Amino acid sequence: xxxxGEHRFPGKLFIVEGIDGSGKSTQLNxxxxxxxxxxxxVVFSEWNSSPLVRRITKRGKKRQxxxxxxxxxxxxxxxADRMEHSIxxxxxxxxxxxxxxxIYTAFARDVARGMDPKWVRELYSFAxxxxxxxxxxxxxxxxxxxxxxxxxxxxxxxxGMDLDLSEDPDESFKIFQGRIVEExxxxxxxxxxxxxxxxxxxEEQQMQMRPVVKNRLAQxxxxxxxx
Amino acid sequence: xRETYGVVLQGMNLAELSGKLIVIxxxxxxxxxTQINLLKPWLEHQGHAxxxxxxxxxxxxxxxxKKAKEGHTLGRIxxxxxxxxxxADRLIHQIxPALQAxxxxxxxxxxxxxxxxxxxxxLDAPWLRNLYSFALKPDxxxxxxxxxxxxxxxxxxxxxxxxxxxxxxxxxSEDMYESFRKYQTALLGHFDTLAExxxxxxxxxxxxxxxxxxxxxxxxxxxxxxxxxxxLRTEPAPPQVVTKIAAPxxxxxTQQPEEADAAVPKN
Numbered sequence: 159x160x161x162x163g164e165h166r167f168p169g170k171l172f173i174v175e176g177i178d179g180s181g182k183s184t185q186l187n188x189x190x191x192x193x194x195x196x197x198x199x200v201v202f203s204e205w206n207s208s209p210l211v212r213r214i215t216k217r218g219k220k221r222q223x224x225x226x227x228x229x230x231x232x233x234x235x236x237x238a239d240r241m242e243h244s245i246x247x248x249x250x251x252x253x254x255x256x257x258x259x260x261i262y263t264a265f266a267r268d269v270a271r272g273m274d275p276k277w278v279r280e281l282y283s284f285a286x287x288x289x290x291x292x293x294x295x296x297x298x299x300x301x302x303x304x305x306x307x308x309x310x311x312x313x314x315x316x317x318g319m320d321l322d323l324s325e326d327p328d329e330s331f332k333i334f335q336g337r338i339v340e341e342x343x344x345x346x347x348x349x350x351x352x353x354x355x356x357x358x359x360x361e362e363q364q365m366q367m368r369p370v371v372k373n374r375l376a377q378x379x380x381x382x383x384x385x
Numbered sequence: 386x387r388e389t390y391g392v393v394l395q396g397m398n399l400a401e402l403s404g405k406l407i408v409i410x411x412x413x414x415x416x417x418x419t420q421i422n423l424l425k426p427w428l429e430h431q432g433h434a435x436x437x438x439x440x441x442x443x444x445x446x447x448x449x450x451k452k453a454k455e456g457h458t459l460g461r462i463x464x465x466x467x468x469x470x471x472x473a474d475r476l477i478h479q480i481x482p483a484l485q486a487x488x489x490x491x492x493x494x495x496x497x498x499x500x501x502x503x504x505x506x507x508l509d510a511p512w513l514r515n516l517y518s519f520a521l522k523p524d525x526x527x528x529x530x531x532x533x534x535x536x537x538x539x540x541x542x543x544x545x546x547x548x549x550x551x552x553x554x555x556x557x558s559e560d561m562y563e564s565f566r567k568y569q570t571a572l573l574g575h576f577d578t579l580a581e582x583x584x585x586x587x588x589x590x591x592x593x594x595x596x597x598x599x600x601x602x603x604x605x606x607x608x609x610x611x612x613x614x615x616x617l618r619t620e621p622a623p624p625q626v627v628t629k630i631a632a633p634x635x636x637x638x639t640q641q642p643e644e645a646d647a648a649v650p651k652n
Contacts, residue, residue, distance in 0.1 A: 231470040242460030272395035
């Protein structure tokens with residue numbers, strides 16, 4: 159069982175992290191388009207997307223059956239399925255893999271839900287260490303403003319309503335996401351996250367990311383893929 | 386007072402868990418369910434309220450595991466985590482509330498079976514110990530021990546070889562018999578190590594049903610009278626970490642005799 163940092167693959171893994179409304183998905187999409195145009199074999203892998211576990215997670219959330227430990231474990235199951243069946247084979251094949259959220263999302267959320275930080279880190283120790291992990295840092299009120307513009311309200315678990323922080327979903331969301339930001343900030347030195355100022359114009363953030371990625375692709379072979 | 390294997394889950398007050406947690410462990414087809422079906426009415430006859438639970442019986446993940454196993458496509462880490470999810474759900478929604486209410490909880494397998502299965506599949510022991518460090522230490526673990534030569538005829542003449550119980554995911558090129566033999570031998574080896582490590586009370590499962598039942602009765606009586614079955618050794622666990630947030634109140638468990646699989650061991 160290979161542990162974090164012990165894997166050696168020809169492919170590269172770039173991941174983005176940050177709270178909802180930080181703009182990380184927008185940036186990852188731009189990066190994807192750019193890498194494709196440069197001729198790399200690029201593949202997306204999203205958080206919570208394993209076909210196997212997705213239905214259970216969805217049902218568990220809908221019926222509010224999840225408690226902090228099962229919330230943590232069901233997401234770890236989903237992640238393991240993607241790791242074993244998608245990310246590792248792709249990296250072996252030399253692909254550039256892009257992940258919207260990675261294990262740091264779990265560390266932030268699960269600890270914000272009261273799980274033991276060491277326990278969660280050991281739980282995910284089978285994960286491949288990313289080539290570069292970007293963290294999109296944004297003040298909470300900026301993120302909330304962006305989210306209000308784009309959606310109607312927050313979902314139960316997204317707002318941390320399972321923690322009885324507040325009766326008001328907006329208020330609960332704010333407290334819960336505040337805790338998550340605290341956890342992210344602690345992880346910057348711990349996991350050597352590359353911080354991007356997510357209040358900058360979109361173009362400027364992208365121009366910061368590209369050289370960082372390009373640098374790490376120097377020796378990676380360029381896969382010609384069908385357009 | 387009750388303890389865990391290292392991590393105490395948020396909002397779990399160990400001092401309140403006054404019931405008894407009794408584990409019946411053993412490999413596939415060894416007769417665990419038969420014994421539990423005898424023990425439950427016996428305990429109830431004596432006035433103890435009993436909850437029985439077993440693998441893949443959680444409301445959250447039970448059906449999902451069964452479904453996923455039909456496809457035979459699970460990775461080994463994924464499978465281990467899926468079982469851990471099922472276990473955590475049952476711990477929180479069945480075992481803990483029952484112990485709070487003073488029930489006797491009889492569990493058909495516990496974390497040890499899950500560990501043994503994962504160990505055979507090459508997962509790390511320290512990783513598994515961490516994974517299950519939130520589990521409660523039981524009052525006793527009765528291990529129904531059998532050798533592979535005694536196990537094979539039982540399986541052949543009852544339900545036949547099962548894909549997973551034969552470890553066909555590990556030895557796909559072999560026939561079921563060869564694979565079963567190899568897999569169960571390795572599994573029993575891990576069980577023996579765990580028995581030593583965690584201090585199981587070992588019962589010879591080659592005896593007839595009634596003799597085993599009597600020995601279990603003796604052991605359980607001792608526990609209900611307040612004695613430890615045997616000094617339950619524990620791992621050199623990390624210091625207990627108590628985490629912050631209070632868990633929501635949970636209703637009492639309702640006893641769910643999940644489908645009709647109680648009589649036939651199926652796990």
